[in-house]
Each structure stands twice: as C-alpha cells, then as structure tokens.
Amino acid sequence: xxxxxxxxxxxxxxxxxxxxxxxxxxxxxxxxxxxxxxxxxxxxxxxxxxxxxxxxxxxxxxxxxxxxxxxxxxxxxxxxxxxxxxxxxxxxxxxxxxxxxxxxxxxxxxxxxxxxxxxxxxxxx
Numbered sequence: 001x002x003x004x005x006x007x008x009x010x011x012x013x014x015x016x017x018x019x020x021x022x023x024x025x026x027x028x029x030x031x032x033x034x035x036x037x038x039x040x041x042x043x044x045x046x047x048x049x050x051x052x053x054x055x056x057x058x059x060x061x062x063x064x065x066x067x068x069x070x071x072x073x074x075x076x077x078x079x080x081x082x083x084x085x086x087x088x089x090x091x092x093x094x095x096x097x098x099x100x101x102x103x104x105x106x107x108x109x110x111x112x113x114x115x116x117x118x119x120x121x122x123x124x125x
Contacts, residue, residue, distance in 0.1 A: 025119040029070060029112055036108035037061045037072030043100035044074060055081060
C-alpha cells in the first residue's frame, strides 16, 4: 500500500486532553475524525486526475480509532499514486490527497476544539 502521510501538529496534545475528559468526549472526537476523513476521501476523489479511473476508485478511508488511538487514514494502494501526487522529473505534480487534507483539516481542528471546550465547560460546572 502506498500512502501519503500528513501530520497535523497538536493532535498528540489533543489526544492527551481527550484522555482526561471521558468516554463521551472521546466518542464525539472519534466521530469527528471519521467524518473529516470521509470528507477528505470525497474531496481527494474530486481532485484526482482521471485517465482510467483506477486511481480515483482506489482512494479509501480506514478507521484507526480503536482503543486509545484516535485517527483515520485516507489512502490509495495504487503503486503510481505518489508519482501523480508529487510529480517526477518528467511529469508535473497533480496533487489530490494533500489539497484535500488542507481543505478539510482546519474545520476538523475547529470542531475538535469545540468538542473539548464544551467538555471542559461541563467539567467546570
């Protein structure tokens, strides 16, 4: 499987905060992460260049929100995906995964911050 990895700074700190706020908050955060990952998948498919459609149809989401882990992976297992995403010395890049993440991540982070803020306000009551 070929995957482009994107790291959003601050998610480790966010996960640590969530750990202290209880299962209800973790459940809401897991739902938000999965919803955002599916939105990234959808946008990546919209942005993906199409020749045969193989690359676009291979874009999938895998939930890794099991146990203590919070996350999801949007990926493709097509071996030429990195060459399309990043380009080569003979071909210009045609990014589709990174722009999809850039479009969705800011709202996902705001939504997660709201979930945490609401939970901490309830704790303070």
